[in-house]
Amino acid sequence: MHSKNVRRAIDSFFFGLLFAGKALGQLQRIIGNLFIQRLAPERFDNRKSIELDQYVASMPCPQNAVDLLPGWNHALPPEIEATAGSGCFYNDPRILWALEQFGSLEGKKVLEIGPLEASHTYLLEKHKPLLLHAVDANKLSFLRCLVVKELLQLKIARFFLGDCQEWLEQTTEKYDFIVASGVLYHMMDPVRFIELMAARTDCIFIWTHYADETEMPPGDIRRAAFIGDMEAEERHGVQIRSHRRSYHGAWVDKAFCGGIHDAHRWLERDDILVLLGALGFDDIRLSSQQPDHPNGPAFSIYARRRERENADVGDAQAPAVS
Numbered sequence: 001m002h003s004k005n006v007r008r009a010i011d012s013f014f015f016g017l018l019f020a021g022k023a024l025g026q027l028q029r030i031i032g033n034l035f036i037q038r039l040a041p042e043r044f045d046n047r048k049s050i051e052l053d054q055y056v057a058s059m060p061c062p063q064n065a066v067d068l069l070p071g072w073n074h075a076l077p078p079e080i081e082a083t084a085g086s087g088c089f090y091n092d093p094r095i096l097w098a099l100e101q102f103g104s105l106e107g108k109k110v111l112e113i114g115p116l117e118a119s120h121t122y123l124l125e126k127h128k129p130l131l132l133h134a135v136d137a138n139k140l141s142f143l144r145c146l147v148v149k150e151l152l153q154l155k156i157a158r159f160f161l162g163d164c165q166e167w168l169e170q171t172t173e174k175y176d177f178i179v180a181s182g183v184l185y186h187m188m189d190p191v192r193f194i195e196l197m198a199a200r201t202d203c204i205f206i207w208t209h210y211a212d213e214t215e216m217p218p219g220d221i222r223r224a225a226f227i228g229d230m231e232a233e234e235r236h237g238v239q240i241r242s243h244r245r246s247y248h249g250a251w252v253d254k255a256f257c258g259g260i261h262d263a264h265r266w267l268e269r270d271d272i273l274v275l276l277g278a279l280g281f282d283d284i285r286l287s288s289q290q291p292d293h294p295n296g297p298a299f300s301i302y303a304r305r306r307e308r309e310n311a312d313v314g315d316a317q318a319p320a321v322s
C-alpha cells in the first residue's frame with residue numbers, strides 16, 4: 001500500500017515536470033514573440049506570413065486541386081479552366097465509336113479498366129449508365145481520378161484502387177459493357193485478362209497495341225522494348241503468341257501509366273481476335289487501326305456475344321487457366 005502511494009507520488013511528480021516543461025516552452029515562445037514584436041516588428045511580420053506546407057492560401061480554384069498531384073497526362077474540358085496534362089481524351093473518338101457500337105448506356109452496368117485520369121469515365125458517365133465502376137492500380141492515377149471526379153462533378157462513377165484482374169476474379173457483378181482502353185498490352189498475362197473480362201461481360205471494348213510481323217517487322221525500333229524470343233502457348237484450342245517487354249525504368253516518371261509489373265506481354269494482332277472468337281464473341285468490329293502508331297501498331301476492338309446478349313449469365317465463371 002505504502003509503496004503504491006510512493007509510486008503514485010513519483011508518477012505525479014514526473015507528470016507535473018512534463019507538463020511544466022511544456023508550459024515553459026509555450027511561455028518561452030510567447031515571450032520570444034513579444035520581444036521580436038517589440039524590438040524587430042519587421043521580422044515578426046515576415047514570420048507571420050510564412051505559409052504552412054499543407055495549406056493553399058490562394059483563392060480556391062480547380063487549378064489548386066490539379067496542382068496538388070504530379071504527373072497529369074490528360075487535359076480537362078476547357079470549362080474547368082485548369083491546366084493539367086495535354087491529351088484531350090474527354091472527347092476521345094475511340095470511346096465515341098465504342099458508344100456508337102454499343103447503343104444507349106442508360107440503365108447499363110459498365111466497368112472501365114485503367115481510367116488513368118477519368119477522361120473516359122467522364123465521357124461514359126455523360127451517357128448515364130446505371131452503374132460505372134472504374135478500377136485503376138496506380139496510386140497517383142487513382143488520386144488524380146478523385147480530383148477529376150470532384151472537378152467534373154461525377155455522380156455515377158465510383159473509383160477503386162487495385163488490380164483489375166483481382167477485381168474481375170472476385171466481383172460477382174455482371175457488366176453490360178467493359179471498357180479496357182490502353183490496358184491489355186500492360187498485362188503480365190494478357191490472355192488471362194481477356195478470359196476474365198469474358199467471364200464478366202458479353203460486350204468488351206479494347207484499345208490496344210499489338211505485335212505483328214508485317215506492321216512491325218524485326219528491326220523496327222518499336223521492338224526495342226521486347227525481351228527474348230516470342231513465346232507461344234495453346235489456350236482455348238488456339239495458339240497464342242506473345243512478346244515479353246520491359247518498361248526499362250520508365251515508372252520513375254510520375255506520369256507513368258503502364259502496368260503493375262515490369263514484365264508485361266504484347267499479343268499478336270490476329271491471336272487477340274481468334275481468342276475473342278474462341279471465347280464466344282461472335283460479333284467483332286475493328287476501328288482506329290494505326291499500324292504506324294509511334295509506340296507500336298494499335299487498333300480498337302468492339303467484341304460482343306450476340307447469342308447470349310439477353311441471357312442472364314450472372315453466375316459466369318472465369319475459365320480455368322489452361
Ligand SMILES: C[S@@+](CC[C@H](N)C(=O)[O-])C[C@H]1O[C@@H](n2cnc3c(N)ncnc32)[C@H](O)[C@@H]1O
Pocket residue numbers: 089113114115116117120135136137138141162163164165180181182183186207257258259260
Ligand atoms: C495507358 S493508360 C490508359 C488510360 C486510358 N484508359 C486511355 O485509354 O487513355 C493505362 C492505365 O491502366 C492502368 N492499369 C495498368 N495495369 C492495371 C491493372 N492491372 N489494374 C488496374 N489498372 C491498371 C494504369 O495505371 C493506367 O491508368
